Amino acid sequence: MPTLVNTPAALGNAAQAARKRLGLTQPQLALAAGVGVRFVVELEAGKPTVRLEKVLSVLHALGGQVLVEGL
Template structure:
């Protein structure tokens, strides 16, 4: 997964929930500029703020190691 993939997923989830960028930014406690850059796939987006956005969307993150993946 790339930063661009994450940005696209966040944008799609935001739109499915009927939220504008400014509404999601406010709910997540991040700046509008940050959210715009995150949705654009900026690879230097801060992890903590990214997690705040995902949390505001009601998303969960699951990490899997190589031993958990498909062979």
């Protein structure tokens, strides 16, 4: 089901909810996505300056993707 994400906090909440639904810990997700645990922590906390490339890796590891509408 699509999730509306329009703020860094909303993205963090969506990522955290997906991780928990999959039964993954932050270290497990970090390993699966090829990023550091600190990055996952910061993403889930809604840090506004996270790197897009790493965000996409985490979303892919969670089975998600980015869809841009209305352009």
